[in-house]
Amino acid sequence: MPTVRHVVLPVDDLEASLAFYRDSMGFAVKFVDAPRYAALDGGGITIALVSGAEDITDGLTSFAVQVDDVDDCVARMVANGATVLIPASDGPHERRAVIAGPKGQPIILTRKLL
Numbered sequence: 001m002p003t004v005r006h007v008v009l010p011v012d013d014l015e016a017s018l019a020f021y022r023d024s025m026g027f028a029v030k031f032v033d034a035p036r037y038a039a040l041d042g043g044g045i046t047i048a049l050v051s052g053a054e055d056i057t058d059g060l061t062s063f064a065v066q067v068d069d070v071d072d073c074v075a076r077m078v079a080n081g082a083t084v085l086i087p088a089s090d091g092p093h094e095r096r097a098v099i100a101g102p103k104g105q106p107i108i109l110t111r112k113l114l
Contacts, residue, residue, distance in 0.1 A: 002073070006039075006048040006064035008108060010055040014038055017049050056086060056098055057106040064108040070095045073109050082107075 011017035018038045021027045027040035027047060036054040040047040048064070050056075067073045070088045074097050078084060085106060088097035096110045 002065045002067045004045060004063055005066045005110070006046045006108075007042065008048045008050055008057065008062045008064055010057060010059045010061070011049050011051050014049060014051045017051075021047065021049070056108070060106050062098075062106040062108055064096075064110050066110050066112070068111065070097050070109050070111050074099060077107075 009017075014035050014037075018029070018032065018040075021040055022029055027042065030039040030041050030046065032038045036050065036052045038049040040049070074082075074084060074088055077099050081102065083100040083104075084097065085100050086096075086098035088095060088109075090113060094110045094112050096108060099107045099109060101107050
């Protein structure tokens, strides 16, 4: 079953954005990989602040869904009208792809690598 794991917020200044969400809203910091990524505890979902090369959605807010099989999910979504923005590929920690939903919104599909 697919599970939403992250809400992905592209930011221009990771340190300033991290301070804003942590200090003004009280989100606990889970992990920081400055200057490209910070994870905040959103209470059951991670708020991922991304910048630079980690911003794979061209500045658009998106969500990441963990699925059992990225390639199969991409094929099913394309068959139902989605567009592939970034084809499935393996990174250091996960296999991922980015799909455009019905209104063009990016959806990140992921599966952790063993």
